[in-house]
Structure formats: structure tokens, C-alpha cells
Amino acid sequence: MDEPRKWHHGYDLSKATELLSGTLYPILMRLADRGFLEHEWLPPQEAGRPPRHVYRLTAKGVAHAREQFDISDEVGSEATGSVSRA
Amino acid sequence: MNAPARWLFALGRALMPHSRRAWIDAMRAEADYLPAHGATRWASGCLYAAIQERLHMNTGDFRISRWVMLVETLGCFGFMTLGWFVVTFGYSGLLRRDWDVVTKNYLPYPGGAFIFSMIALGAIVGLVGPVGLYLGGRYFLTGRGLANRKLAGVLIAAPLVYVVASMAGYFVGPPDWHSNLALGVMCVLLPVVGIAHLAWLAGPVAPAPPQVVAGLAGS
Numbered sequence: 001m002d003e004p005r006k007w008h009h010g011y012d013l014s015k016a017t018e019l020l021s022g023t024l025y026p027i028l029m030r031l032a033d034r035g036f037l038e039h040e041w042l043p044p045q046e047a048g049r050p051p052r053h054v055y056r057l058t059a060k061g062v063a064h065a066r067e068q069f070d071i072s073d074e075v076g077s078e079a080t081g082s083v084s085r086a
Numbered sequence: 087m088n089a090p091a092r093w094l095f096a097l098g099r100a101l102m103p104h105s106r107r108a109w110i111d112a113m114r115a116e117a118d119y120l121p122a123h124g125a126t127r128w129a130s131g132c133l134y135a136a137i138q139e140r141l142h143m144n145t146g147d148f149r150i151s152r153w154v155m156l157v158e159t160l161g162c163f164g165f166m167t168l169g170w171f172v173v174t175f176g177y178s179g180l181l182r183r184d185w186d187v188v189t190k191n192y193l194p195y196p197g198g199a200f201i202f203s204m205i206a207l208g209a210i211v212g213l214v215g216p217v218g219l220y221l222g223g224r225y226f227l228t229g230r231g232l233a234n235r236k237l238a239g240v241l242i243a244a245p246l247v248y249v250v251a252s253m254a255g256y257f258v259g260p261p262d263w264h265s266n267l268a269l270g271v272m273c274v275l276l277p278v279v280g281i282a283h284l285a286w287l288a289g290p291v292a293p294a295p296p297q298v299v300a301g302l303a304g305s
Contacts, residue, residue, distance in 0.1 A: 010113065010116040011116050020131045021135065022133075025109060025112075026135050029109055029139070049118060052119065
């Protein structure tokens with residue numbers, strides 16, 4: 001979420017999320033199906049290499065992700081509060 | 087990319103539903119940018135993703151490549167064809183028995199008439215095996231499914247009737263009736279699945295979802 005509108009490669013996302021390809025790509029597919037993710041093919045930077053697929057969150061995806069982070073933060077602070085009260 | 091990774095991607099591409107093909111192509115392209123030692127692991131994950139997508143039934147997409155259909159055809163109809171061949175043309179097959187053999191070896195014994203009837207019925211129903219092999223082979227060569235709904239209905243109903251009769255024989259028939267019922271039922275039900283699939287493949291092709299088309303347009 002540091003740079004939500006930046007394009008990322010699948011391998012970068014795999015490293016950043018520590019998800020293996022078999023878990024990561026089904027998630028990307030579902031996000032794209034729901035309009036949260038856009039993707040396109042980038043022409044190769046070097047000759048002899050294939051075009052590369054890149055991904056980034058759509059505006060709708062960014063809004064949804066922020067909403068989820070906010071909910072997560074609220075739940076986290078409520079849980080911390082109840083632990084400290086106890 | 088090493089050979090096992092290429093093989094895994096080829097299998098994954100064959101298994102991936104058509105509407106998701108752009109994604110397996112994306113995974114394969116990504117593998118070319120990975121460190122050499124990571125490609126096989128990456129490809130294994132992609133194959134797993136393709137299997138997941140294939141099993142994700144709510145897509146309703148059972149369209150598969152011709153090569154996968156070839157494997158499916160052999161798996162679904164091969165056993166039944168062998169069984170049909172043995173029952174019909176084998177050493178003690180139906181065509182090698184005359185009526186004297188039937189009257190001496192079957193009819194005098196309790197349940198013998200039932201067993202002989204089931205063998206005769208099996209020789210008829212078993213024709214689904216070679217017919218299915220032909221239809222699957224035709225799909226492999228031409229991409230044509232089974233468009234004739236009446237024929238599909240008969241080819242599906244006949245094995246099911248045989249299964250019902252066979253199970254009835256297991257419960258109320260003679261004790262000599264085969265104990266290997268589960269294997270028999272599988273050999274009969276697999277062709278039903280194969281025929282249903284071939285009939286489904288004759289239906290209209292669903293258009294690709296717009297987001298995949300957009301992805302391809304950028305290539």
C-alpha cells in the first residue's frame with residue numbers, strides 16, 4: 001500500500017507477500033474479476049525476453065484496500081484495549 | 087527455463103480453462119525472469135493454480151484442450167472397451183457360446199439366467215466404450231463434441247440401466263454375482279461422465295470475460 005498505483009510484476013508480489021505462485025495467482029485472478037486489479041502486458045526491456053504481465057490496484061481496489069486496513073486497525077485497537085482492560 | 091518447468095507449464099496451460107489462458111501465459115512469462123533454480127517451483131505453483139481453476143466449478147467451463155481430451159477419452163472409455171471386447175469376442179465371450187453351452191452351463195443353475203442376461207446386456211451396453219473412443223477421437227482430431235442429444239441420452243442411459251440392474255443383482259440376485267461391484271460400477275460410470283462431457287462440448291462457446299480480453303489487448 002506504500003505505492004498503490006505502481007505497476008508490479010508477479011514475482012515481486014510473490015516476494016513481497018511471501019505467497020507462492022500457486023496461491024498468489026488465484027488471488028490476483030479473483031481481484032481482477034472483481035475490478036480491484038488491473039493488468040497489462042509490458043514489452044520486454046531486453047531483446048529475447050518475453051513480454052511481462054504487470055499488475056496494480058484500480059482506484060476501486062485502493063479504496064477497498066484502505067477500507068480493509070481501517071477495519072483491521074479498528075479491530076486491532078479494540079482487541080488491544082480489551083486486553084489492557086483485562 | 088529448464089525442461090521440467092516447461093513441461094509443468096504445458097500441462098498447466100492444457101488444464102487451465104480457456105477464459106483464464108492469459109493468466110497461465112503471464113505466469114509462464116514471469117518464470118523467464120526468475121532465477122534458474124526457482125523456475126520449477128514457480129511452475130509447480132502455477133500448475134496447482136491451473137488445477138484449482140479447473141476444479142473451480144462455478145466457472146462452468148469444462149472446455150479442455152484436445153490432448154487432455156485424448157487422456158480423458160482413454161480413461162473414460164478404455165476400460166469399458168476392453169471389457170466389452172472380452173465379453174463379446176474373448177475366449178469365453180458371447181460370440182463363442184452357442185445355445186447348448188447356455189442351456190448346459192447357465193440356465194439349469196439358480197441365478198444362471200440372470201448372469202447370462204447380464205453378460206448379454208453387458209455386450210450391448212459395452213458398445214458405449216468403442217463408440218465413446220470414436221467420439222473422443224473425433225473431438226481430438228476435429229474439435230467436434232457430441233451434438234446429437236438423442237444419441238447422448240441413449241449412451242448415458244444405457245450404462246445407468248446396467249448399473250441399476252447390476253446393483254439389483256448384487257442385493258437380490260444369485261450369490262455368484264460378482265463381488266467386484268465397485269470396479270464394475272466405476273467402469274460403467276466413467277463412460278457416462280465422458281459422454282456427458284462430449285455432449286457439453288458440443289454446446290456454444292462462452293465469450294471470454296472482458297478483463298481477460300483487456301489483458302490480451304495490451305500484448
